[in-house]
Amino acid sequence: MEQLQAFILPIGLLVIFYFFAIRPQKKKEKEIKEMRSGLRVGDEVVTIGGIYGKIVKAKDDSLTLESGSAKTKLEVTRWAVGSVLNGSGDRNNSTDEKAE
Template identity: 40%
Template sequence: MELLGTLGPLLLMFVLFYFLLIRPQQKRQKAVRQMQTDLKKGDKVVTIGGLHGFVDAIDEDKVVIKCGDGSRLTYDRAAIREVTQATGDALAKS
């Protein structure tokens, strides 16, 4: 019974730590991976460096982004932080 009294709070602390910190972080990482996998030509994106542009071409692990001045820059897919406007959204607003 003393073992349960000793390990109980430690076990409870681990369970709380898992549900409050580890699990939400895993969900965020999964959502980011899914967003990077679902990239399409024409999506408006923001990179981790803060560059805003449109996806011009997609390779297996690289993305070519067209900037406002017409230049095309090549980034890794992992460098895309968020999609601000998906292709379907742009077509619906037109």
């Protein structure tokens, strides 16, 4: 009986840790992956480096962003996009665009 009680506390802590740390992190990673895979030409994005730009060309793993008043073009990888300011990065908008 004492051996069983010795295992209950560590197992309980692992379960709590899973539900409060691991599970939310995996959910957030999945949402970011969906956002990055749903990027389309015309979306305004912010890179993880803080560069604001508009997508003018999209390839499999890279994007060409147009940034600034001089319309400077930058080529970045998809994983460099931190957030979408408008467009298909939002889960609801991406399903609407695919239906059109």
